Amino acid sequence: MTQWSGYFGLILQGALVTIELTLMGSVLALIMAFLAGLGRLSRFFVLRALATAYIEFFRGTSIFVQLFWAYFVLPFIGISLTPLQAGVLALGLNVGAYAAEVVRGAIQSIGREQYEACTALNLGRWHGMRHVILPQALLVMLPTFGNNAIELLKATAVVSLISLADLTFQAQVVRSQTGNTMVPFATILVIYFALALIISWGVRSLERRMARGLDGVRI
Amino acid sequence: MTAPIIKIDGISKSFGTFKVLDGLSMQVMPREKLALIGPSGSGKTTILRILMTLERIDSGHIQIDGEQLYHMERNGQLLTADERHLARMRQKIGMVFQLFNLFPHKSVIDNVTLAPILTKGMPRAAAEKRAMELLDMVGMADKAKSMPAQLSGGQKQRVAIARALALQPKIMLFDEVTSALDPELVEEVLNVLWRLCSETDMTMLLVTHEMGFAHDFADRVLFFDRGKIVEEGKPDEIFRHPKQERTQGFLKKIIAAGHRV
Numbered sequence: 059m060t061q062w063s064g065y066f067g068l069i070l071q072g073a074l075v076t077i078e079l080t081l082m083g084s085v086l087a088l089i090m091a092f093l094a095g096l097g098r099l100s101r102f103f104v105l106r107a108l109a110t111a112y113i114e115f116f117r118g119t120s121i122f123v124q125l126f127w128a129y130f131v132l133p134f135i136g137i138s139l140t141p142l143q144a145g146v147l148a149l150g151l152n153v154g155a156y157a158a159e160v161v162r163g164a165i166q167s168i169g170r171e172q173y174e175a176c177t178a179l180n181l182g183r184w185h186g187m188r189h190v191i192l193p194q195a196l197l198v199m200l201p202t203f204g205n206n207a208i209e210l211l212k213a214t215a216v217v218s219l220i221s222l223a224d225l226t227f228q229a230q231v232v233r234s235q236t237g238n239t240m241v242p243f244a245t246i247l248v249i250y251f252a253l254a255l256i257i258s259w260g261v262r263s264l265e266r267r268m269a270r271g272l273d274g275v276r277i
Numbered sequence: 278m279t280a281p282i283i284k285i286d287g288i289s290k291s292f293g294t295f296k297v298l299d300g301l302s303m304q305v306m307p308r309e310k311l312a313l314i315g316p317s318g319s320g321k322t323t324i325l326r327i328l329m330t331l332e333r334i335d336s337g338h339i340q341i342d343g344e345q346l347y348h349m350e351r352n353g354q355l356l357t358a359d360e361r362h363l364a365r366m367r368q369k370i371g372m373v374f375q376l377f378n379l380f381p382h383k384s385v386i387d388n389v390t391l392a393p394i395l396t397k398g399m400p401r402a403a404a405e406k407r408a409m410e411l412l413d414m415v416g417m418a419d420k421a422k423s424m425p426a427q428l429s430g431g432q433k434q435r436v437a438i439a440r441a442l443a444l445q446p447k448i449m450l451f452d453e454v455t456s457a458l459d460p461e462l463v464e465e466v467l468n469v470l471w472r473l474c475s476e477t478d479m480t481m482l483l484v485t486h487e488m489g490f491a492h493d494f495a496d497r498v499l500f501f502d503r504g505k506i507v508e509e510g511k512p513d514e515i516f517r518h519p520k521q522e523r524t525q526g527f528l529k530k531i532i533a534a535g536h537r538v
Binding site for chain 2 (some may be wrong): 174178180181185189190197272
């Protein structure tokens with residue numbers, strides 16, 4: 059009879075690493091999303107070009123290859139990252155590229171009349187963006203940001219390939235030590251799903267809170 | 278003789294191949310109340326949008342309060358105005374839109390205080406005190422904490438007027454401010470315009486289809502067609518004894534549509 063309790067402890071440790079990666083990756087993704095999303099809407103060609111290059115590159119190449127670059131290739135140019143740092147970097151940059159398009163689309167979805175009201179009130183580009191456009195656009199972004207965060211959570215599984223002890227890595231460990239495939243993989247399947255549910259629920263409640271009083275703008 | 282507060286000199290504006298304004302010139306005196314009437318597409322709204330810097334002109338010059346709007350003088354040369362110049366000029370002008378354009382995520386009072394706090398650096402308490410006075414004037418003080426979505430069209434428009442007034446412009450532009458309202462809500466907005474007309478010395482330009490109101494409100498009426506002023510004069514002259522055929526035709530249509538003149 060296998061001593062499952064010890065192995066479950068191992069998997070829980072993996073879950074913590076996965077959560078940590080998801081949180082840190084999401085923060086980086088969010089920062090990149092706003093930088094690149096706003097960059098694409100900039101008046102300045104250089105900023106637009108940089109933002110577009112970033113988005114196209116990180117959307118157009120595999121997260122798997124990006125992670126290997128971060129962990130195995132960067133050391134050749136003198137940048138050595140821990141597996142966690144490499145994981146956060148690859149995940150954040152990859153998902154940030156997708157989310158940047160969400161930021162851009164949401165900002166562009168705000169009607170012209172809101173921009174015109176900003177001009178008529180002499181708010182200026184920055185004040186108008188910060189106080190009028192972004193607060194409304196944020197509500198449009200949220201549901202898709204929820205999707206992006208769940209994508210990021212699921213993508214964390216690739217870090218097991220650079221020997222970071224996340225959920226998937228620990229499941230492999232348990233499998234090789236016990237010879238049982240069904241139990242560890244069923245367990246992590248449930249845990250991934252539960253974490254995704256928490257993200258969905260969190261984003262939905264945030265959406266409800268932000269939409270308060272805004273009837274007619276979003277359900 | 279006082280100088281005009283708005284001096285428009287030969288401006289043209291096209292949207293694609295459609296020429297909206299064609300070498301238009303006009304002047305507005307300080308404190309003057311002007312009604313701009315005419316068929317849709319005649320360019321009257323475009324003039325307001327150009328004065329608010331929402332549309333650029335293709336050629337010509339505009340002076341506001343003695344200063345160039347779209348140009349600035351540098352070392353004796355007239356250059357295209359930069360954003361800083363435009364921002365300074367915009368302080369003199371306020372605009373109220375047909376569709377109110379309130380900020381849906383901000384309460385009524387926050388809609389009114391946002392610009393004074395951000396652009397004039399007004400302390401919040403002072404801005405709110407002033408906002409409450411303005412909301413009181415438009416009869417919306419009791420809705421200060423409401424969100425725009427909770428208001429009727431007429432109420433939204435009155436808030437929008439208070440919001441524009443909060444910046445204390447010298448010139449106020451009203452772009453068909455009652456056109457989007459249900460008929461029974463038109464009067465409450467017109468009443469506010471009346472108060473502004475009689476109690477302030479702002480220069481007011483009103484684009485409207487409310488001919489009865491234009492008649493009572495305006496010092497001077499301009500009839501526009503195809504980007505040009507076809508006829509202008511005192512309300513009585515324009516509404517009772519229009520000289521131009523096009524003015525007569527337009528007014529006939531408006532009356533047939535049930536508007537009081």
